[in-house]
Structures are given as structure tokens and as C-alpha cells.
Amino acid sequence: MKKLGKIALGLALLVGFSSCGNKENKNEANSNSNTKEKQTIKIGVVGEYNDVLNEVSKRYEEKTGNKVELVVFSDYNQPNEALESGDIDLNAYQHKKYLEEYNKDHKTDLVSIGNTMLAPLGIYSKKYKSLDEVKDNDEVVIPNDASNGARALFLLQDAGLIKVNGKKGDSITVTDVKENPKNLKITEVDASQTARNLDSAAIAVVNDTFALDSKIATEYPALKFEDSKPTDDNPYVNIIVAKKDRKDDKVLNDFVKNYYQTEETEKDYKKFTGGAWIPAWEK
DSSP states (O other), rough: OOHHHHHHHHHHHHHHHHHHHHHHHHHHHHHHHHHHHOOOEEEEESSOOHHHHHHHHHHHHHHSEEEEEEEEEEESSSHHHHHHHHHHHHEEEHHHHHHHHHHHHTTTOEEEEEEEEEEOOEEOOOSSSGGOOOOOEEEEEEEESSSHHHHHHHHHHHTSSOOOOTTTTOOGGGGEEOOTTOOEEEEEEEEGTTGGGGGGSSEEEEHHHHHHHHHHHHHHSSSOOOOOOOOOTTTTEEEEEEEEGTTTTTTHHIIIIIIIIIIIHHHHHHHHTTTOOOOSSSS
């Protein structure tokens, strides 16, 4: 009897250990499964002014448990290079026309997976309070990339400072300036340097990112903004961009459609940009 009792006890212990082991294995499997499910989305941005995207990222992280990492770049080429190489998952800084020109020049195939906003270009000055004050032979600084350079020239035409060949949306350059009555010196620099050149230039055409980053948007209000509407066919609507083979990625599209393109983000635009950014997604 004692022998049988010992055998029974041994079997009970064996079953118990086996059961515990199974539970531990299941817990470990569940833990590993949960770990695998969580993802980090790396998003390339330009400049330090990312208040809106930070708020969107917080909401996304709280709801999904996934993480968002903003990777900050200093110029307009780097985020597309990083996306193409796979170092980031998305970027959010460029408009449709810029992406079109970039893909053509670099033989890449990056694609938009959603509209964000329209941020009109502005003409800024530390020297003048009105465009009427612009003098003969003044220096005017504009971005040197093809899409924003053309956009800047059309804005200067709208301001009555020059006249150009072509219509809005065309890829024109300074050689297309047909009338320059004040003999303005038009200097092309990297878009990230336009605001910095206001210490020497009379006026500059500056993208919103760098106007906000440099604080000129608040300290020296724009003398003129582009007159533009956030329609889907507007080439200057900003977009979130992915590699073509990830354009249908569920995680990336969930972030864009369900967390970025929302009423909460629209409120963030008003809060952080004073309405300078206009929502451009379909509502």
C-alpha cells in the first residue's frame, strides 16, 4: 500500500508540474505573441516643429499600444532617401508636386497614402511691413528645389513684383521671369535656409515648416500668402508617403486614416498653427 501511495503521489506531482509548465509555456507564448504584435512606426519629418504629429502619435499609441518614432531631418531630400532605403516607414513633410519631381529626378517610386494639409507659402521680411516698401534692386530669396521654386515665383507674380511665363503648377524657373520692373535680385537657396537669409535679404519666400521653426511666422507675420484651396487636385497639398510595396500596409493605413485624418487633428491645426494649416483630407 505504501508503495502504491508513493507511486500515486509521484504521478500527481508529475501532472502538477506538467500543468504548471503548460501554463508557463502558454503565458510565455502569449507574451511573445503580444510582443510581436506591437510595432514601431518610424516617420521622417523635417524641422523641429512637430506639435501636431506629436499629438496624433500620442492618441495612436494610447489606443493601439504601438509606438511612433519621429525621425527629424534637416533638409527636404533626406526623408525620401531614408524611406527608399527602408530606414523609416513613412514620411510627412512634402507636397504632391515635390514628390512627383523627386520620383522623376531620382527614379524612385514612392507613393502617397493620404493627404494631410495645405500650408500656403508666405512672403516674409524683417525689413518691411508691406510689399509696397520693396525697393529697386532688393534681394529676394526663394527655395532652390524645382517644385517650391516655381511655386515661389508664382507667388511673387501674385504679389505684383514680377511676371512669369506659364501657369500655376508648371515647373518654371527664374529663366521664365519675363518682367522684373524693380530689377529684383532673385537668389535661390535650399528651402531650409530661406528664413535664415532674411538677415541680409529684403524679402524671402518661406515654406511653413521653416517659417514656424525659425519663429518668423509669429515675429514677422507674412506680407502675403498663397491664395490656394485644399482640393485633391491641388499639387501643393501635403501628403504622408510610403514605399510602393507598403502602400496597402494595414498598420500604416490605420495610422493615417483613423488617427491623422480626424477632427482631433483638425483641432490641433487650429491650436498649434493658428489656422495656417488647412485640412486637406476627404471628410
